[in-house]
Amino acid sequence: MSVLSLIEVSEGKIKKASYEAAYYASKVAESLGTDAVAVVLGTSSSDELSNLGNYGIKKVLHANDARFDTFDSRAHTKAIADAANASGAAVVVLSFGPNGKLLGPRLSVRLKAGYVPGANELPAFTGNDLHVTRNVFSGKAKASYLTSTEKKIIAVSPNSLSPVKVAGTATVEAFASSVTDADFTTVTKSVDKVVGQVPLTEADIVVSAGRGLKGPENWGMIEELARDLGAATACSRPVSDVDWRPHHEHVGQTGITIKPNLYIAIGISGAIQHLAGVNQSKVIVVINTDPEAPFFKAADYGIVGDAFQVVPALIAEVKKFKSAVH
Amino acid sequence: MKILVPISKVPDTTSKIAFTDNNTKFSTDNVQFIMNPTDEWYALTRALELKEKIGGEVVAINVGLAENEQIIRKALAIGADSAVRVDLDPTDAYQVAVEIAEHAKSGGYDIIITGKETIDYNSYEVGGMIAEALGWNAVALVSKLEVEGTKALATRDIEGGTETLEVHLPVVICATKDLAAARIPNMKGIMSARTKPLAVVAPSGAAKLTSIASYTLPEKEKQVKMISPDNVGELVRLLHEEAKVI
Ligand SMILES: Cc1cc2nc3c(=O)[nH]c(=O)nc-3n(C[C@H](O)[C@H](O)[C@H](O)COP(=O)(O)OP(=O)(O)OC[C@H]3O[C@@H](n4cnc5c(N)ncnc54)[C@H](O)[C@@H]3O)c2cc1C
Numbered sequence: 001m002s003v004l005s006l007i008e009v010s011e012g013k014i015k016k017a018s019y020e021a022a023y024y025a026s027k028v029a030e031s032l033g034t035d036a037v038a039v040v041l042g043t044s045s046s047d048e049l050s051n052l053g054n055y056g057i058k059k060v061l062h063a064n065d066a067r068f069d070t071f072d073s074r075a076h077t078k079a080i081a082d083a084a085n086a087s088g089a090a091v092v093v094l095s096f097g098p099n100g101k102l103l104g105p106r107l108s109v110r111l112k113a114g115y116v117p118g119a120n121e122l123p124a125f126t127g128n129d130l131h132v133t134r135n136v137f138s139g140k141a142k143a144s145y146l147t148s149t150e151k152k153i154i155a156v157s158p159n160s161l162s163p164v165k166v167a168g169t170a171t172v173e174a175f176a177s178s179v180t181d182a183d184f185t186t187v188t189k190s191v192d193k194v195v196g197q198v199p200l201t202e203a204d205i206v207v208s209a210g211r212g213l214k215g216p217e218n219w220g221m222i223e224e225l226a227r228d229l230g231a232a233t234a235c236s237r238p239v240s241d242v243d244w245r246p247h248h249e250h251v252g253q254t255g256i257t258i259k260p261n262l263y264i265a266i267g268i269s270g271a272i273q274h275l276a277g278v279n280q281s282k283v284i285v286v287i288n289t290d291p292e293a294p295f296f297k298a299a300d301y302g303i304v305g306d307a308f309q310v311v312p313a314l315i316a317e318v319k320k321f322k323s324a325v326h
Numbered sequence: 327m328k329i330l331v332p333i334s335k336v337p338d339t340t341s342k343i344a345f346t347d348n349n350t351k352f353s354t355d356n357v358q359f360i361m362n363p364t365d366e367w368y369a370l371t372r373a374l375e376l377k378e379k380i381g382g383e384v385v386a387i388n389v390g391l392a393e394n395e396q397i398i399r400k401a402l403a404i405g406a407d408s409a410v411r412v413d414l415d416p417t418d419a420y421q422v423a424v425e426i427a428e429h430a431k432s433g434g435y436d437i438i439i440t441g442k443e444t445i446d447y448n449s450y451e452v453g454g455m456i457a458e459a460l461g462w463n464a465v466a467l468v469s470k471l472e473v474e475g476t477k478a479l480a481t482r483d484i485e486g487g488t489e490t491l492e493v494h495l496p497v498v499i500c501a502t503k504d505l506a507a508a509r510i511p512n513m514k515g516i517m518s519a520r521t522k523p524l525a526v527v528a529p530s531g532a533a534k535l536t537s538i539a540s541y542t543l544p545e546k547e548k549q550v551k552m553i554s555p556d557n558v559g560e561l562v563r564l565l566h567e568e569a570k571v572i
Contacts, residue, residue: 015485071491073454074463096450098484102466102500105454108420114535115420117449131539136447140343143447146539185463187492189479199486205572229572247504253339253445254363254503262571272340276445283569285561286550296550301564305555313558321562321572 002037003029004089006080007052007060008099009044016202017095017156019055023163024156025093026056027122032090037061039083039175041068041076046172053168061087061175071099072186077106079177084111086175089151091123091130096155104155114147118157138253138276158202159259159282200249203232205262208251208278210236212267212288212307216244221311222266228318234258234278236268252277267307270295287311327382327473329373330438331406332426332456333365335390335397336446345541352446352541361397364441364501366404371506372471373439374405380473382436383407387429389422391415395524402519403511409522414529417537419447423455424532430460436495437478442467442502453500463493466500 005025007018022038029036035058040049042065049060061083068076080103084092092107094100096118108115116123116132120142123132129148134157136143193199200206207226213219219233226233233249240250251258253276263281268274270286270293278284279298286299287310296302303310337343337357344353373384386401386409388394398409412425430438440453450466457464469488470481478497481490511519553561565572 010485017485072463073457073465074461077458098467098482101450102454102457102464105419105423105451106458106464108451108535109423109455109458112535115451116536117451136541137337137343138339138445138448141345141544142542144539144541145536147536149535185494186465189490189492191484191487191489193484193487201483202485250503254367256503257448262565262569276339283565283571284548285565298548299550300548300569301561302550302552303555303558303561304552310555310558313555314561317559317562318572320559321566 001032001034001090002087003032003034003091003093004084004087005036005038005057006092006094006100006103007038007040008095008097009040009042012044012048014048014051015095015097017097017158019163020158020161021093021095021156022052022055022057024122024154024161028091028093029056031122031125034090035059037087037089038170039080041079042066043069049172050169053170054165055163056166056168057170060170060172062172063175063177067184070184070186070188072184073099073102073106074185075179075183077103077110078183079179080107081110082177083175084151092151092153094153094155096157100155104153107153111151111153112149113151113153114149115153115155116145116147117155119154120157120160122161123154135280139280157259159261198230198232200232200234201256201258203258203260205229205231205264206234206258206260206281207231207264207266208234208236208268209239209266209307210268211238218308219245221315225311225315225318228315228322236274265295266311268295269293270298327376327380327437328433328435329376329382329384330430330433330435331365331370331373331384331386331401332438332440332452333370333386333388333397333401334362334444335359335388335394336362336444339445343543345543349540349542350538359397361400362441362444364443364503366401367508368501368503368505369439369441370401370404370406371509372501374509375506376471376473385410385433387412387426389414389416389425389529398524399519400511402522402524403515404509405515407522409524411524411526412529413526418534419449419451420455420535421532423452423459425529426452427456427459428530429527430456437473438498440498440500442500450500453498457498462496462498464498464500465491465493467502468499469502469504471499471505
């Protein structure tokens with residue numbers, strides 16, 4: 001028996017969210033009294049992968065095969081299922097990211113395994129039953145999932161737990177799956193990454209602004225605050241609808257869902273459709289002129305004040321803080 | 327080009343979330359149900375746009391009881407040519423996916439377009455499961471989709487950006503925002519929806535893989551700590567010392 005975690009690599013490097021999946025798998029293995037194993041598909045080095053030992057992984061199955069560098073959900077699923085069978089995995093753990101959102105469901109069907117998407121906590125076991133909690137209704141409630149299938153799959157929601165490093169190196173073994181050339185039918189045509197900025201979905205801190213800012217010319221201070229905090233920028237829907245800000249910054253029910261450690265909302269009223277995309281943030285700060293703005297009900301810290309005064313003052317304080325700690 | 331669009335029924339976002347039966351069931355009291363927004367605005371609409379461009383047929387499918395026919399008729403009013411309802415009250419995403427895959431197996435479809443997630447369970451499950459059950463390729467979080475002959479070009483979200491993948495048909499596409507411009511049904515659509523074919527089929531009866539043992543609501547509303555606008559330094563101190571997020 002083992003607990004298998006899927007570790008994703010990009011340009012040879014382990015993705016940040018995959019370290020969390022590794023740590024989660026090692027904790028699950030601990031509670032089952034077994035070892036955590038990782039499977040890695042695509043080009044990487046043993047040097048890079050042996051680091052997984054610091055996250056509790058004992059053994060890495062590495063398919064060092066460039067064909068996996070293009071994401072083909074069908075081929076990847078087949079190879080991961082092979083690794084799950086080869087390692088006798090009772091539980092497969094992956095990250096609830098862009099790839100995991102297809103791989104988890106596909107593996108569920110392939111392995112006839114109960115699947116929990118976006119778990120927020122470590123699971124509990126009673127006999128063959130696995131219980132694990134996840135957020136539902138856009139974070140307005142939690143549901144305790146139960147599955148009793150022989151194999152189980154958990155996709156961990158990013159930023160759910162903070163990995164604690166341990167001493168150790170993982171042994172890296174070559175892994176040959178049953179995939180053949182015919183399984184690879186996807187071709188990457190182009191990749192378009194946001195450069196020079198923190199990507200919104202991966203940011204620990206997000207500075208977001210809404211219609212309260214009056215016009216696109218006032219976003220200089222938002223960008224400056226974000227730069228000083230090492231944060232990404234986001235906006236409410238009406239702001240991207242009128243093109244004050246690019247569409248990829250739009251968060252909410254119809255935009256993207258984020259859950260940073262810190263979300264700073266400036267001049268945003270806090271409509272329920274906006275909250276749906278951000279209310280799983282760990283800490284929320286709201287700056288708004290209107291003390292009755294609904295956003296204050298979802299906030300941890302609030303300032304009733306004019307953004308045009310509060311934000312410049314905040315920038316000055318953050319600069320002071322940063323120069324004091326560095 | 328034959329396109330299948332699975333649609334699901336979800337509580338409107340503004341619904342009050344409450345549970346009954348000792349917190350094991352979602353309470354439908356006073357809840358208004360709608361078609362899942364990403365299914366309607368992006369998946370269905372892109373399917374219609376592709377049909378208008380290259381010809382073909384769009385079929386909507388729902389796994390649910392007769393009460394769901396209201397949202398199925400809406401899909402027909404927006405422009406789907408016909409619809410199928412699999413007569414089953416499903417208890418997990420796997421059951422939904424298996425039923426849709428069963429229908430798709432003999433349907434001669436080229437593309438299945440789903441929404442990215444439902445706004446109730448937010449679980450991103452059904453699209454990937456259908457693809458695996460059919461042995462098809464799939465691309466998720468798709469914000470652009472073009473079809474050329476037997477190939478599709480799909481632009482999907484990745485960490486920190488997007489990438490465009492070329493895949494062969496048949497394929498499952500899970501839509502995200504910007505895939506299409508939402509449409510509102512017009513009078514003609516609403517009238518014709520009444521007479522468009524809606525087939526009711528019996529379920530194949532796959533067993534579920536997961537269940538929800540119980541629900542919990544957040545214990546209490548958050549207690550907000552207010553800070554004076556003249557003392558912004560205090561906010562920085564609290565974020566560092568108390569919240570430990572900077
Ligand atoms: C089906 C549906 C889906 C939707 N999806 C989304 C979504 O995904 N994301 C989203 O964001 N919205 C969404 N909306 C829109 C949503 O309902 C709100 O209309 C929107 O979030 C409001 O944006 P806002 O807070 O920027 O603007 P407003 O509601 O106009 O709020 C502006 C706020 O700024 C404050 N303000 C004004 N001047 C200042 C100042 N000088 N300093 C500080 N504060 C100031 C005001 O007090 C006010 O609270 C959706 C709506 C519907 C119907």
